[in-house]
Every structure is written in structure tokens, then in C-alpha cells.
Amino acid sequence: MANVTQTAGSARPRSPGVVAAIGGGALDVLQVTGECVALLVATVWHCRSAPRHVAKIITQLTLIGTETLGIASLVSLFVGMVMVVQAADQLANYTQEVLGSLVGLAMTKELGPVIMGFIVAGKSGSAIAAEIASMNVYDEISALRTMDIDPVPFLSMPRFLAMTLALPMLVLYSDIIGIAGGTLVIAFDPTIAISVSQFLDNLREWLNFTDIVVGLVKGAVFGMLVSIIACAFGLRTTGGSEGVARSTTSAVVWSFVSIIIADFIIVRVAFLFFPSTPR
Amino acid sequence: MTTAAKAAKGVSISIRDVWKSYDRHAVLRGVRLDVDAGETLVIIGGSGEGKSVLIRQIIGLEQPDQGEIRLNDLTVAAYRALTMEEKPFHVSMVFQTSALLNSLTVADNVSLALREHRTAKLAEIRTIVRDCLEQVDLEGTEEKMPSELSGGMRKRAAIARALAMDSDLILYDEPTAELDPLLTEEVGALIRRIQERRRPTQVVVTHNLPLAGEIADHVAVLRRGEIVDYCTGEEFFHSQHPHTRNFLRAARVV
Numbered sequence: 001m002a003n004v005t006q007t008a009g010s011a012r013p014r015s016p017g018v019v020a021a022i023g024g025g026a027l028d029v030l031q032v033t034g035e036c037v038a039l040l041v042a043t044v045w046h047c048r049s050a051p052r053h054v055a056k057i058i059t060q061l062t063l064i065g066t067e068t069l070g071i072a073s074l075v076s077l078f079v080g081m082v083m084v085v086q087a088a089d090q091l092a093n094y095t096q097e098v099l100g101s102l103v104g105l106a107m108t109k110e111l112g113p114v115i116m117g118f119i120v121a122g123k124s125g126s127a128i129a130a131e132i133a134s135m136n137v138y139d140e141i142s143a144l145r146t147m148d149i150d151p152v153p154f155l156s157m158p159r160f161l162a163m164t165l166a167l168p169m170l171v172l173y174s175d176i177i178g179i180a181g182g183t184l185v186i187a188f189d190p191t192i193a194i195s196v197s198q199f200l201d202n203l204r205e206w207l208n209f210t211d212i213v214v215g216l217v218k219g220a221v222f223g224m225l226v227s228i229i230a231c232a233f234g235l236r237t238t239g240g241s242e243g244v245a246r247s248t249t250s251a252v253v254w255s256f257v258s259i260i261i262a263d264f265i266i267v268r269v270a271f272l273f274f275p276s277t278p279r
Numbered sequence: 280m281t282t283a284a285k286a287a288k289g290v291s292i293s294i295r296d297v298w299k300s301y302d303r304h305a306v307l308r309g310v311r312l313d314v315d316a317g318e319t320l321v322i323i324g325g326s327g328e329g330k331s332v333l334i335r336q337i338i339g340l341e342q343p344d345q346g347e348i349r350l351n352d353l354t355v356a357a358y359r360a361l362t363m364e365e366k367p368f369h370v371s372m373v374f375q376t377s378a379l380l381n382s383l384t385v386a387d388n389v390s391l392a393l394r395e396h397r398t399a400k401l402a403e404i405r406t407i408v409r410d411c412l413e414q415v416d417l418e419g420t421e422e423k424m425p426s427e428l429s430g431g432m433r434k435r436a437a438i439a440r441a442l443a444m445d446s447d448l449i450l451y452d453e454p455t456a457e458l459d460p461l462l463t464e465e466v467g468a469l470i471r472r473i474q475e476r477r478r479p480t481q482v483v484v485t486h487n488l489p490l491a492g493e494i495a496d497h498v499a500v501l502r503r504g505e506i507v508d509y510c511t512g513e514e515f516f517h518s519q520h521p522h523t524r525n526f527l528r529a530a531r532v533v
Binding site for chain 1: 335338340362363366370371372374375376378379380381382391392395396444
């Protein structure tokens, strides 16, 4: 009996059960989602003061461009090239004439926006999250607040607008470079039976303006998501340099997941308005 | 005379029964304290006693769980709700980390509030920045980045930023932390000089007892979230309160 009493009274902390852990995780997800939505609303509201912050927006645009353009070129080029190599092999027994439409549509509608979203999330999103998280940890955000400077128009809004503008431009650039990569393989790979002009004719026949616009809209939405998630994680950082690292990693992971989810939603909505019709 | 060199109005502070807890751990336990307009109060206490938490309540970065803090006749919440133009006086804080924005030059840091709130014209801002940097002996550092400054220079630049706002109440969180004795003396002299020239109300949180004796009109000793001793700067080194005596003895001041 004495042992039982002692065990009951020792109040050793118990590790949370599976249900509690899942519940805690779900609550965390809801809380972060709520914070991101609140920050999005506040940021969009403060976009009316954008003309006062043009210099900051241009600085951010330049940063995003310089951070991502090199890697975006390399990745897009090789994605276009590998797509042609893979598809040509699969289509060797059928017809390789559809390679142009395949590469064009895949790049403009899916690969261009998603790859650029991932690259921007990995390079610029992580940089934004780390910068704002450090500012938070080293009291710079508190200092802004003591000066009555709202961090939303000062930090979040310029990054939001810059990324929302930059990503569609990067998507367009990625589309062009990806198609160029595919064209290069067609031109120099002797195992591919079609000519460059056949490839480009097929691309022109199948690729229409709506496909490009849908890709650009995806880019803009991904830009919004990446910037808001990066800023939200930066602003909620606590716990010194360890907290900065945690926030940066979480911002990138959340950005990747949200890009994929948003991609699915945009595709579903786009098919409602622009159903794929046989041509 | 530029804005930065004007005499400040000074702000009285009234702290009444302020409680603040984190995760059910009470850090402030019914703090009561009054600070007269234009005086320098030094808050002394060990690590984790709630000194920094108290000044974060005073400037409104955090809200007390219970109790009230008034700056002149305004509660802190009412003061924070006013726009920059509506505020009858200005409050600023010098953080332990200096909290200069690393992406901005020293001049841009010092003039940040003026530029963001557009309270002065560009030429006037330049004059104010020059004046404020002169007051803290940082002339010629306008175009430097914070990373190019030493710890003491960063602290002085942060003080210049507070001066540029024409602050009537300046809160200092460990202004001499991580500084060598010479730099500590420099920052102490600067706080005293600001007091003599501009007469703002100043609240200084520090572990540094010689500094406290040098700059304080009054000293409040905080222990376990309560003010346990309150005396003038002169009385402080002769205080008979056991905790203050222990503190002084540990610092080898007595």
C-alpha cells in the first residue's frame, strides 16, 4: 500500500499519449494557419500604403531576382531537357510529334509555377523567415513597435508585394528556359525522330494563352503564400538562435506543402472555368 | 535649437499593483512604484527578478495581468492607442541588444521614426541626426552599418535613436551589459549628460551598482517580483535592507 501511495504522490511527468500528441499537433497547425490568415488580411489591408514604400518593394524584388535567377535558369533548363529525353523514350514506339505540346503544357501549367514556387520558398522565403526571426529575437521588432512602426506595412507588405510580382515573372522566365532546354535536346539528340520546327509547331498548336495565364496566376498565388508564411514564422519566433533555425525550416516546409495544396485547388477551379476541350 | 536638443517635458510614471505571470509563474507580484517627471530611477535586481519585464510593461510591449500603469494621466494602453501625432509626449526604449536594424545605416536607424511618421522634412531630419549623433559622440558614423560598430557604439547609436524621437521618457534595459568598464563609464556619463541637458524621465534597469549610484535620483530594488527597497541614489550605498546589503556586498561595493 505504501508503494502505491508513493507512486501516486510522486507526480512524475507522463509523456503525452498518442491522442494528446495528435491533438496538440492539430492545434498547432490551426494556430499557425490562423496567424497566417490574420497576417494575410492585415498585409492586404496595408497594400494601400504601397506607394509610400516603393523603394522597399523594389529592393525586395531585386533581392528575390538576384537570389533565384541563376538557380531558376539551371533548374528550368534541365527540367525541360530531361522531360524531352524521358518522353521521347516513352513515345519511341508511338509518335514523338506530341513532344512540343507535352513540354509546353507541362512547363507552363505545372512545372514552371511549382518549381519556381519551391525555389523561391527555399531561397527567398527562408531568407525572409530567418531575417524577420532574427529581428524578433534581437528585439528589433519590439524596437519598431516602441517607435509606433507597425511591422506589417514595414516588413510584411513590401515582401508580400515583391514576391507576388516576382513569381509570375520567374514562372514566365522558367517556361521560356524550360522550352528552350527541350528544344536543345530535340536539336542535338540523334535518337529523337522529330525536328525542331515540328516540335515548335506542335507547341504553338496546343499551347494557348489561357494555359500561360493559369501558370502565371499560380505563380502569383504561390508568391503570396510563400511571403506570408515566411513573415508569419519570422514574427512568431521565440527562443534565440535555435528558434530562428526552427522558424526558417518550418517556413520552408509549410511553403512547400501549401504550394502543392494551392496548386491542386487552382487546377480544380481552373478546370471549372476553362475545361480542357479536344482540339 | 533643433528638435533633438530641446528640453524634454518629462513624464511621471505611476505603477499600481502590477502582476505579470508566464506559464503560471508570477514574475511581477503587485509592483507599486512612482517616478516623478524628470527624474532618473534605477531598478536594481538579480537575473530573472522581473526588471526587464517591468519596463516592457511600462512601454506597453506587454500588458500586465493585473494592475495599472499610468504615464502622466494616461494608462499605457490609452497612450499606445494614440497615433504619433496625437501623443502628448514620446516614450522610447534602449534595448539590451541595442536593437538597431542591421539592414539600415546608423543615420537611417537614428532617423527611422521621423522618416516613417514623416514628422519632419528631409533637411530637418539630417540636422536632427547630426545633432543626436554629436550628443552621443558618434559624429561621422552616419553611413556606417550597425555591424561595423563596436558594442559601446551600438548602445550609443540606440540612445541617439531615442533622442531623435525627442523622448520625454527613456527606458534603458541593461544599457551597460557586455561592455567593458571604460565603455560602461562612457554610457553612464552619457545618461547623466542627457539628464542634465534635457531632463527627460529615465528608467534604467541594471546590475551595475556603481553606475546606479552615479546616475540615480532614486533606486528601486526588485526581488522576486516585488520592490523590496526604495531610496535615493545617495542613500542606496548605506541602505540597511538585508537584500540590498547582500547585493552591495556581492558586488564588492561595500
